[in-house]
Each structure stands twice: as structure tokens, then as C-alpha cells.
Amino acid sequence: MVRFDPAEEAHTDRDHEIASSPFERYNSVRRRTEWLTRNLTPEDQTAQSMPDASPAKWHLAHVTWFFETFLLTPHLPGYKPFDPRFGYLFNSYYEALGPRQPRPQRGLLTRPSVADVMAYRAHVDAGMQRLLSSGDEGLGDLLDLGLAHEEQHQELILMDILHLFAQSPLRPAYAPPRSAPSVDEAGVAAFVGFEGGLVEIGHSGEGFAFDNEGPRHKVWLEPFSLSDRLVTNADWFAFMADGGYRRPELWLSEGWARVQAEGWTAPLYWQEGEGGWHAMTLNGLRPLDPAQPVAHLSFFEADAFATWSGARLPTEAEWEHAAADPRLHQIFDVRWQWTRSAYGPYPGFRPAPGAVGEYNGKFMAGQFVLRGGCCVTPPGHVRATYRNFFQPHQRWMFSGLRLARDGV
Amino acid sequence: MVRFDPAEEAHTDRDHEIASSPFERYNSVRRRTEWLTRNLTPEDQTAQSMPDASPAKWHLAHVTWFFETFLLTPHLPGYKPFDPRFGYLFNSYYEALGPRQPRPQRGLLTRPSVADVMAYRAHVDAGMQRLLSSGDEGLGDLLDLGLAHEEQHQELILMDILHLFAQSPLRPAYAPPRSAPSVDEAGVAAFVGFEGGLVEIGHSGEGFAFDNEGPRHKVWLEPFSLSDRLVTNADWFAFMADGGYRRPELWLSEGWARVQAEGWTAPLYWQEGEGGWHAMTLNGLRPLDPAQPVAHLSFFEADAFATWSGARLPTEAEWEHAAADPRLHQIFDVRWQWTRSAYGPYPGFRPAPGAVGEYNGKFMAGQFVLRGGCCVTPPGHVRATYRNFFQPHQRWMFSGLRLARDGV
Amino acid sequence: MVRFDPAEEAHTDRDHEIASSPFERYNSVRRRTEWLTRNLTPEDQTAQSMPDASPAKWHLAHVTWFFETFLLTPHLPGYKPFDPRFGYLFNSYYEALGPRQPRPQRGLLTRPSVADVMAYRAHVDAGMQRLLSSGDEGLGDLLDLGLAHEEQHQELILMDILHLFAQSPLRPAYAPPRSAPSVDEAGVAAFVGFEGGLVEIGHSGEGFAFDNEGPRHKVWLEPFSLSDRLVTNADWFAFMADGGYRRPELWLSEGWARVQAEGWTAPLYWQEGEGGWHAMTLNGLRPLDPAQPVAHLSFFEADAFATWSGARLPTEAEWEHAAADPRLHQIFDVRWQWTRSAYGPYPGFRPAPGAVGEYNGKFMAGQFVLRGGCCVTPPGHVRATYRNFFQPHQRWMFSGLRLARDGV
Amino acid sequence: MVRFDPAEEAHTDRDHEIASSPFERYNSVRRRTEWLTRNLTPEDQTAQSMPDASPAKWHLAHVTWFFETFLLTPHLPGYKPFDPRFGYLFNSYYEALGPRQPRPQRGLLTRPSVADVMAYRAHVDAGMQRLLSSGDEGLGDLLDLGLAHEEQHQELILMDILHLFAQSPLRPAYAPPRSAPSVDEAGVAAFVGFEGGLVEIGHSGEGFAFDNEGPRHKVWLEPFSLSDRLVTNADWFAFMADGGYRRPELWLSEGWARVQAEGWTAPLYWQEGEGGWHAMTLNGLRPLDPAQPVAHLSFFEADAFATWSGARLPTEAEWEHAAADPRLHQIFDVRWQWTRSAYGPYPGFRPAPGAVGEYNGKFMAGQFVLRGGCCVTPPGHVRATYRNFFQPHQRWMFSGLRLARDGV
Ligand SMILES: [Fe+3]
Ligand SMILES: [Fe+3]
Ligand SMILES: [Fe+3]
Ligand SMILES: [Fe+3]
DSSP: OOOOOHHHHHHHHHHHHHOOSHHHHHHHHHHHHHHHTTTOOHHHHHOOOSTTOOOHHHHHHHHHHHHIIIIIHHHSTTOOOSOTTHHHHHOOSOGGGOOOOOGGGGGGOOOSOHHHHHHHHHHHHHHHHHHHTTTOGGGHHHHHHHHHHHHHHHHHHHHHHHHHHHHSTTOOOSSOOOOOOOOTTOSSOOEEEEOOEEEEESOOSSSOOOGGGOSOEEEEEOOEEEESSOOBHHHHHHHHHTTGGGOGGGSOHHHHHHHHHHTOOSSTTEEEETTEEEEEETTEEEEOOTTSBOOSOOHHHHHHHHHHTTOBOOOHHHHHHHTTOTTOOSSSSBOEEEEEEEOOOOTTOOOOSSGGGGTTGGGOSSOEEEESOBTTSOTTOOOTTOOEEEOTTOOOSOEEOOOEEEOO | OOOOOHHHHHHHHHHHHHOOSHHHHHHHHHHHHHHHTTTOOHHHHHOOOSTTOOOHHHHHHHHHHHHIIIIIHHHSTTOOOSOTTHHHHHOOSOGGGOOOOOGGGGGGOOOSOHHHHHHHHHHHHHHHHHHHTTTOGGGHHHHHHHHHHHHHHHHHHHHHHHHHHHHSTTOOOSSOOOOOOOOTTOSSOOEEEEOOEEEEESOOSSSOOOGGGOSOEEEEEOOEEEESSOOBHHHHHHHHHTTGGGOGGGSOHHHHHHHHHHTOOSSTTEEEETTEEEEEETTEEEEOOTTSBOOSOOHHHHHHHHHHTTOBOOOHHHHHHHTTOTTOOSSSSBOEEEEEEEOOOOTTOOOOSSGGGGTTGGGOSSOEEEEEOBTTSOTTOOOTTOOEEEOTTOOOSOEEOOOEEEOO | OOOOOHHHHHHHHHHHHHOOSHHHHHHHHHHHHHHHTTTOOHHHHHOOOSTTOOOHHHHHHHHHHHHIIIIIHHHSTTOOOSOTTHHHHHOOSOGGGOOOOOGGGGGGOOOSOHHHHHHHHHHHHHHHHHHHTTTOGGGHHHHHHHHHHHHHHHHHHHHHHHHHHHHSTTOOOSSOOOOOOOOTTOSSOOEEEEOOEEEEESOOSSSOOOGGGOSOEEEEEOOEEEESSOOBHHHHHHHHHTTGGGOGGGSOHHHHHHHHHHTOOSSTTEEEETTEEEEEETTEEEEOOTTSBOOSOOHHHHHHHHHHTTOBOOOHHHHHHHTTOTTOOSSSSBOEEEEEEEOOOOTTOOOOSSGGGGTTGGGOSSOEEEESOBTTSOTTOOOTTOOEEEOTTOOOSOEEOOOEEEOO | OOOOOHHHHHHHHHHHHHOOSHHHHHHHHHHHHHHHTTTOOHHHHHOOOSTTOOOHHHHHHHHHHHHIIIIIHHHSTTOOOSOTTHHHHHOOSOGGGOOOOOGGGGGGOOOSOHHHHHHHHHHHHHHHHHHHTTTOGGGHHHHHHHHHHHHHHHHHHHHHHHHHHHHSTTOOOSSOOOOOOOOTTOSSOOEEEEOOEEEEESOOSSSOOOGGGOSOEEEEEOOEEEESSOOBHHHHHHHHHTTGGGOGGGSOHHHHHHHHHHTOOSSTTEEEETTEEEEEETTEEEEOOTTSBOOSOOHHHHHHHHHHTTOBOOOHHHHHHHTTOTTOOSSSSBOEEEEEEEOOOOTTOOOOSSGGGGTTGGGOSSOEEEESOBTTSOTTOOOTTOOEEEOTTOOOSOEEOOOEEEOO
């Protein structure tokens, strides 16, 4: 399992949790982002390995642009943008904010340099310090959103750097290898039953949540069971040994088309060598540990595995309803868990007006929901109502699966 | 509104409805398919205008192959396939039945000729007559499936021929123009309220239905309202006049990408000429009638229109719950109605074992559900639980929309 | 070797050769085109198997449009075009004549039907009869061009039908199989030496030739040798057995990229089956005869073979200078022979003004010259100065090669 | 005209010219490469703006790999490669030397870093110093090739960095703007006549030349004329004003397809703004000077301009025959000059055996020859027999044109 050394992470964790003032919270998140990129060279931070990924330097600047655009410019009197051209360069997808650098060409932005971007960050941090010490009470929601946003990009930085390094023939390690933590009770998976009925899911309005987590609403659930642990690499070897990637009857039609078009024979980053199967990780190319939960699966692979197992993927409502049950393990901190739920609006959902309303709502077609969190998710970032989403063929997330069944 | 002359259609309708024996039912459907292609030349029946569409000749043969494969070969003792090579040519997507002609290359099958395909049909019809007169009681479900399948392809033949003719600079008419039928109560749309609550949807098991329509199951619905009529061409002109195709804030992200990549400025088949807006139809290029329901929309367009209207698309559960209400018009016979529901499995759904299980289940990713039926749907084919589905960018169906709102 | 039965062909040959009046010559060519399509169904004549190929029906109409456009409309008083829309449909590539049906979509032209196209041919034939009996002396060059043009399309019809039928899983035969004619003196190839020096090539102005064959001009040739026969299938088997398709050092860079991207392991239309190697031909799928000249080669394959042989391809000047030497065999009637000469303008070449000037000149980039003629070239069509040209990756012509060497 | 400040360049020039020992010559070229990249950041040196271009860092390493592979490893006893993995990373296209990093993914090589590459250069420089001081007499040809190779990449570094910076919305300048040098005698162009006849072209064997420049051989030339100067920006404005990019009759067929597919309306890097036409240059975005020779043309554009002018492009033989005539200006140091000659082998040309034989010969299909040299060509690099070559659609070279005519 890829994870950061708890010792190293500890201080930032503690800072984050005990943060008492808005700026301390802000500062803690901001410093963690920079800490994550401390070992990356300027070259590493500039390259873009595929259109879905972005350079680390771009992430560093984009999250800064978010604070500048949504907080400083409208709310800090006299604030002067660091460079008016950065709006074009570092807007990600907000149509309301005008044209922007085409996503597949973010890797061509050799200027501004990493040093320039760090100066941009410092400029915005100074502005934020002024803004947050001004005692403006109404900015709490936007601050929360900006910090949650930067935390999302912290995870993306690690996903993207892993993808970039996996393309390199040198297979560089982002961090030195460590002995893997012991896995909690992998052993034989057991299914835990739930009676279902008319339940409620979704965020209730207390504390921060993204707009797509609400409104809280009623859902009817038939009785169901969830596995108490995630599918492991050992499980996946069994699937592969049984012809899992060669049997169309296990796959959704579009999934099978992907298998053939892209020659999938194993999860992303797996490769078979003389010493058996290895996987590219943030710690470099490492032997696969059978006991670890499998990672870097597409929805199609997760679904095919579930079908092969005589099981199915959970719906997101089932997952959320069950998440608090102490009999279930590996909920938030190991792998994102694919659900069979297409990502769509909850009953009564309306995007916020203006640019910030583009944050989540406009992606509600063609994606599937993942629940939980993973080993590279920032500490304290997720909750039971959190809805992550990706396209069903994407695999560069730390995505795995938990099996579900009908009936208790 | 494009529709066949009721006078012409009448006799087949009647045949269909009063059919008393299985073979009479079989024969009625089969003859209607041939009647639909009666004015198409061999050339018309051979061309394939895009990978999503198929030649009419291919449809004529494929539905025949379905009866041969699922009924005659396994159930009629001594049946000899017409040509053993046809399994390769006319299998559509059944992986369990082996390799097949690649879909985008169906238009290269100049052999067998139309005459050969008609001989194939006659051969299978003779076999079916023997099989159905043998009194085998257990084949009713497969017969129903085969007939429903052929009816689906009857609609596809018309969709595909329209698409083909729309590519021709000559804009041929499939059928001579007629005066349009009067539209029932277009007038001002009114919203009809529904209380919702814990309702049931899905097919209950009586009478024929596709597997994806069940199991019947409980769904919680918040109060909602549906428009009593479909969105019209006049409504669509207003959307266009208000910049509907130029305002990204109205569109889902992937929809806006389509608008730009494909240059959408109007529904499919619309073109502006000297005499105003026209649309290519089965009756050739015709002036657009403002009072008619708009057709040939993608999901993205339907969703953008709903957003522009301050409304939304209905869920499929809402639609089905409301479908029987007599205050709603244009339910089954005018335009397929996009819902905001991604096409997925109902709780407890399991595909049937074997090849026939590939009919519906394996497409449950990346598509959206349409409900109702349309002017080219065979009479008697649809029902309230019927789930049609297409990819959100597809437009060559006779697809329109009905608006929904939260609350009664 | 694929060839038409001399007995069948004889009468048209004779007609062609003894034709005394312009209209008799015209008529002879026109009838031969129709004779070539006599066994093709309307479906066969409508399909387009790739953008490089055209439907037979399109060829039948396009050559007719050529006469209508360049002869009848400007020169026959009172001539009324058969259908004014045909200019759009059947213009191939003449920019000066306005927009046209996009080449990759010629297969979507199910209308006009084959019958309509035959009526178009009759209409133009009647016009041509009137025009040619009017005694207008100045039209000889345009008539010659129109007839040579139609003869080129006769060969294209056969190339394109073979390509179409090769895509069909049924592997239909255009013509019934016959016993192959004996090959003239295959045996061991001998190299025939030529002293070179300052020679002249190109058309001198007497008799018909395409514009690209002139002006006649001086070229300096170093001493060289040409093989007295073409490379055979047996030779090609030796190349393949020696790893010809797996050794990059034999290939031009762009050729090797093609080998890998398209998975070439043998000439086009070859396939290995239980009974050894076969090739799809106009007579259906036939066992490969080792003694026959190899066909359906790209320039890249021909060049790689020559390199492998320690030889090279001839230049077009060498080929033309040597063509009349009686020691060389298989010059005009077996396979087009790739040269190493890029297709370009001869010194002093200028395209004719107007649309007819687009015939040859605008293709003088990116193509290579083939010399000679082949088994499906119309009788009497070629001459020693004739310059055929194709892109170096194209293979659906009846193309082979003759080896050359430096020195005598 | 983009050109380096003579003052800055001077010292390297002089070093180059007065170099007396092999290592001094080696050192002079090597230092100039590094001098060219002195103002580029690590980020600038890592990005790849298109598959045709390479990162500066890759160029720096690749030319070093060339010396390591062809000189040090085979000829310096005890030489140890800097890193055995670099053979994979920095082999450009030598099939005989095994697999290599795919060309379009050179921008993903964030490791080795720029610092690592500089260490690699130092390591190889040390080896070369030992090798060249060992007095091995037989390595002169390989050294010459390695130096000429590195000089070619010096020009590529500038071409590629300009292309990269032209993609950036910030339009960075590679070097500070300077006042343009005065152009020598732009004025009205005059045509200079040549009698032609049986002449010789190609390299005679004395002094270094690339293999593709020989053998020297006879060519027959008809009388011709060449313009004494290059086509200017002012000339090009006239072409554009006369509809040059909108008139298909001026273009080769494949060129016209490019114009339409890529929307060409001006040479590469030109853009029209409020202050008139500007061009992106190595000195940033600059107003176009009408008197300067036009740059960044494709072959297709050069050919269309020549046609529009009632002239033509010269053949490479004409160009070489005329190059020494003092009446012609702007031969070597301004713009590469497109010829109408497809790039092919001279009579008697044979590539050298082994990997080094892949240097030039395997590209002899699909490219056109440019002659002369340009403002970013290293001093002393070119000669009259030099054959540069590019694909006819490529435009990121400093390419222009000189007109030719038939007759004196
Ligand atoms: Fe973001
Ligand atoms: Fe079907
Ligand atoms: Fe033609
Ligand atoms: Fe190189």
C-alpha cells in the first residue's frame, strides 16, 4: 500500500486539526501542498503525461488562482492580481470566467517557472492573510471550498506524478520505498448484511460539504450485504488466472471494447517481469503484495470482477448507508471504491449561480461515483457523504472495489 | 410530425391486434418489416451512413438470424441453416455466439443481395411456421422476444434510412409528403403535479417485457410536476434565439464540448435556407412546423433546454409513475422523451444466462434512458415500463423532451 | 495471373483496334466499360470500400460527366445536361468546377440508382453521337482525353471491385476461375545492360499522350542493368522467409513505420490458410502460383525487396529508355512496375489552363511513378512514355517490380 | 530577419575557424551548443511542443549519445558509458541500435534532469579529449560527422524552442529584440540566366560532406533563370492580398487539402493584430518587416507562390549549379530555399553499412530538398552541395524561397 510516512505527515496533520484561526487552517493546507512537491525537480513539475493529468506546477498555480479569483479579487479591497495573464493560464474549466489554456497543452507552459509560481503563491498568501484577518464573517464557505479544492488537487498531484513517472523508462520513485504497513485483517472477506428500507443519504447541511453531496433525501433500499474488506491483489490474480481479461461475458459492452482496444491484461501500472508481477508506485517499481487491496482499476474492471465473483458493485446509497458500521473496514483510507451508481444530481439539487456553480454539477453525465477515500487523500478531507467521480475507463486514481450482494 | 399514413398502416395494425395464433402474430410482424422497405432500392438497402446505423438489408437479415439462432436451430428438429456463413454476417453483438462482421463495415456486405436476403427470410419463415405449428408450449417467451426485437429493428430501419437520405445531396424522400396531422392541444403547456412518496415502478411479470424493465421495485419520489405536452419547434426557436447553442452555462461540460467540436447550432437535420428553417424528414426536406414537437435532440440538448427553461428533465421513475395520468398528452406516439436517468440495472436485476442475456444488460454504462415511444415506433410495441436508451450525444432517434419541475 | 479470358475480350479488342470513326472509337470504349460491370449487382456497384476506392456506379457516372462537362456542354449547341445536380455528385476533384461530393462519401449515393446512371450514359452517348457526327475538327484532343480517361477508370473499376470483394467475408469472385495462362519464360532472371549516356525520354507530340508525359527532354543516364522479368511470388516467398517484413534495415523509414502500424507481413490480399498461401483475386480466393509475378505491392515493399536483393528500383528514365529492348519481358501487360522516381514535372512542363489542367499536374507531390501496364489495363491504353503514379503506401493496384542495378 | 548578435557570436566563430586540433574543433562546437541554451530554464528545456520537435535537453543529450555510441564505445579502450539506460532514451531513430523512447514522448523525460545531462556531456567530453589526444588517425570522418550532426541539432534547438515559445500565451522571447540588420539590396528582384547543358553536381569527395551529397554526377540542364534574391514579406503580402490562400488553382492537390484542413491563411507564426501583422520570432512577437525575406513556409506555400508569380521553384541541380554565381544574393545565410526536387538518392548512392548508414538514406521518400542555409544555421556548417530535406507540409524551419524560370 502506498502511503506517506506517518512520522513525516504527523506535524501537518496536527497543524490541520488543531488549527484555530481561519488563516492557520489556510496556512496548514497551503504548506502541505508545497511539502508534497518538495522533492520534485522543475522538470518533473512541468511535464504533462496525458490530457487527464496536469503538471504539478500547474496544480500549484491553479489552486492559488482559485483563491485569487473567488476570494481576493471580489473581497479584498485594493487587491492587485499577481499577473493578469494568469487567469488565462490557470483557469481549469470555468466557462463563466472566459477562455483558458487548452487542457492538453498545460505541459507547454514552461513559463511561468516554478520559482515564478512560488512567488505567485506567496503573493496570494499575503493577500489571504490580510483578507482573513479582516474579520469578514461571510467568507467562511468560500474559504472552506478553496481549502477543500486545494486538498483535492493535493491528491491529483500525487496521481499525476505517479502517472508521469510510470511513463518514464527510468521508473523514478516519488518517495523512497518503505516497508508496507500491515494490512488490517485481510484474511477471508465476510459479508455484512443490512436490512435497508426507507433511509436517508446525502449531506444534511452541518459542516462543510460540496454542493453535490446534498440535498439530504430519502432512498428506498432493498436488503443487501457488503464485504467487510476490499478486493486484494491476491483476489485479482485469481481473476486473471481464470481468464478474467479474456472473457467477454464478464464485461459491460463498452468495457470489453476498451479491453480489446487498449490491450488491458492487468490493472494499470502492473507489469510482469522476471521476478513476477510488479507495480509502479510512488515508491518506484515494487513487487505486488498479494495481501494489499488492488488499486488502479477502471469501473469496467471493477464491474467485471464483481460479475466474475457472483456479486455486484454497491450503489452509492448502499455504501453511504453502511459506511458507519464498525464491522466494515478500509472505508476511508485505502482505496476509492467504485459504485454502480452513475454520477447524477440528487433530488432537488441545483448548482450555485455564477462560476462557482460549475464546480461539480456540469460533470453529471458519463461518470460513475466512487466512495470512501484512499491512501493519498489528505487527512480529514473525506466523509461518508463524499461523492468522488470519474469516467468508467479511467484508472490513474487509487481506485479499488468492495463487493456487494442482494439480501442480508 | 413524421408519421405513416394511418390508412396505409391500418391493415397491418389490425392484423397485429386481432392475431390469434402465434404464427399469425409472427407473420404480421414479419410482413410489416418487408412493407417498410418496399420502396427502397437495393442500393438504398445496402449503404451504411455511419457506424451507429445499419443498412436496411442488414436489418432484414439480422432479425431473421435472430429467429434462426434462438428458435429454429435449438428447437426445430432437422432445421438446416440457410447459409452457415450468415452467423458471422448477421450477428450484431452477441459475444457468446462468436466473431462477427465489424459493425462499421456492414455497408461492405454487397453480397448476399437483397434478393438473397428475401430468400433467407422465406426459408426462416417456413421453419418458423413448422415450429410454431408443432405446439411446443415453451417457446412463447422466445417468440415474444424475437417479435419485439424485430419491431425494434423496424424503428431502426426508419431511423437509419432517414440518416442515410439526409447525407445525400439529393435529399430523397422515403415516403411522399402528406399534410401533417393536427397536433393535439399544443397550446400553452401546463404542469401537472404529482405527490410522489413510496411508489413502485418496473414490470410486474405479466405479459411480455424486456428483462431490463424488471424487477418491479419500490422508489421514493419527492413531489414533482411534468409538463402535459412536449417541447415544440416554436419553443426550440426561442431557445436558439436566446443564444441557447452559444451559452456554455446552460450545458453539461461534455455537452458543451460536443457543441463546439461538432458545430451544433440546431437539432439534427435542421437547415436554414432561403425559405427559412427546414428539416430533413422521411418525407424529404420540409419546412419546420412550429407547433410540432421538436425531434432529433441529443440528451445534452434536451438537458440544456430544460436548464434554460428553469426546469429539468424528469427521472425515469417520475415519468413511469406519471405516465398513466390522463392529463398528460403525447406519451407514447410522438417523440421519445429523454430522462435524466442514466441507464442502469434495477435492484435485483440479473441478465439471463447465455447469449440472450446480452440483449440489454451489457449496455448499462454511459447511456441515458428515454421513455414513451414515437411516431415511427411500431404500433403496440411500447408500454409504460419500457426503457429505451441511447448515448447522450446521439441524435438520429426521434427524440424530444418533456419538462419536469420539483414540487407540485 | 489475373486476366480476362482472351476469348471474351477478343471482340472488344478488335472493335477497339479497327475503329475507324470517332464515334466508333467512342462507342467501343463506352461499351467495354459496361461490359466490365455486367456481372455486378446494384449493391456491388454502390458500396465504397475505402476512401481511395469508388463505387462502380460512381465510375460509370463520373466518366460520363467528363464527356458532358468538357465536350457536350461547351461544344454541342443546345445540349441540356441530364441532371444539373450530377455536377456536384460526379465531379471527382476539379476545383475549377466547383464543390463536389466528398470523396469518402461516394458510397452514400444510393440515388441515382444504377438504372438512372445507365440512362445518364445513354443520354450522353446520344449527345456524343450528335457532336461527333457534326464534323467538328477541333475536338480530337478532348475526345482522346475523354476516352483515355474512361479507360483509366475501367482499370480502377476492377481494382476497386477487387478491394471491395476482398473485404467481404464471402470472398466473392468477380469472374469465374480459369486456368492461369502460362507465364513467358519465368525461369531465372537475367540482367540486361544499357550503356546510358545522354538520352531523351518523354512524349514527342505525335499521337495522344497525357500532358504529364512531356515535354520530351534530355536526361543523362549512367550505365545500368534491368532484370528481363518481374519479381515472382516465389521470389517474394524467399524474401518473407528471410525475415523481409521484420528487418528494419531493409526499409525506408516511412515504410517501416507502415509495416508496424498496419501489421504488414505479406502483400495485400495474401492470406495463409490450411492449404498454404492464397490470394484474393478477381477470380476469388486462389492458391498462389509461385511462378506468377507478385502483385499488390506498395512502393515501400518493392524498395525493401530491391534492397534485400542487393539491387535497386529503376528510375523512370532508365525504364523508358530500356522499354523497347526486346530482351526485356513483361513490360506492358502483367504488373505495373514501381520506379524510384518521385512523380514530378518534366523540364518545361506546364499544366493546361482551366479545369482540364487539373488532370495530372496538381498531384506532383508525394507520389511515385510506376511504368508499364498490367493485366487489367485496357488493351491499347499504355505506351512507353506513360507515367502512372500512386502514393508509396498504396497497394490495391496491380503493382509489382522489376529490379535494376548500377553498371552494365 | 532573426539573427544572433554578431558581437556575441563572434568569439565562437573565431574559435571555430582557427581551431587547429581535433579536440579544439570538438570543444568549439560543444561549447556553442551550451551557449545556445544558456538562457533557457530547466522547464524550457524539457517541454516538447509537437512530435516533430524535441526538448532542448533531449538535443543536448542526444548529440552526446552520438559521440558516445559511434566514437567512444567502439574506439576508446576502457570507456564506460555514463548510464547504460541512456541508449534507450537518446537514440533518435537508429533501428540497428535497438528500441528507443517513442519520439512523441520525449517531453515526458523529466529525468535525467538538465544538470544530469550536463554531467553526461562533461563525461563524454572527457572521454573525447582522451580519444582525440590518442592520435588515432582513422576517426576523422566520424568526428566530422559527429560535429556536423551536433551543428544540425544546434539549428534544431532554435527551431524547436521557437515553436515551443510560439505555443505559449506569454510569447516569451528567446533573446532580446535587436534592430534588424539592413537587408542587402532587397530592391526589385532580377532574374539571372544560366545556359545549363551537361553539368556536374554533388560532392566530389574532398572535405567533409554528408553521404547524401554524393556521388558527384552528370545532370542535363535546360537553360534557366534564378531570382537574385529571396521572396520578401512584402511579396507575400501581395500574394495574400490577391487571395493566395483562397485560390485552389494555385495549389498542389495535397497542399490545398492542408490549407483547408489546418486553416492556413498566412505563413507559420504570423498573426494579425491591432497594429497590423506580426510574427513570433526568437526575439518575441515582432512587427513584420516588409523588406525581410519571408520565413516559415511549407513547400506547398512556396510552390503556390511560384505558380501565382508565373514562375516555378528551381530544381536542386539548377540551384547547386548556380550557387557560386556572385550575381545571386542570400544564398547561405538567410532562408533555406525550397526546391521542386523530391529528396532521393543520387545515381550510385549507397548508404554506409551499419547504424551510421541510417543517417540520411532511409528518409528518401516523401520529402523535398531545401538548399542554402539560414540565419540560425551554425557558421561554416553548409556548402553548395548540402541537401537539407523536410516533408512538404512542415513549416517550423526557417524556410523561404527563390523563384526560377525556364530559359535565360
Ligand atoms: Fe480545480
Ligand atoms: Fe438486434
Ligand atoms: Fe477521373
Ligand atoms: Fe540526430
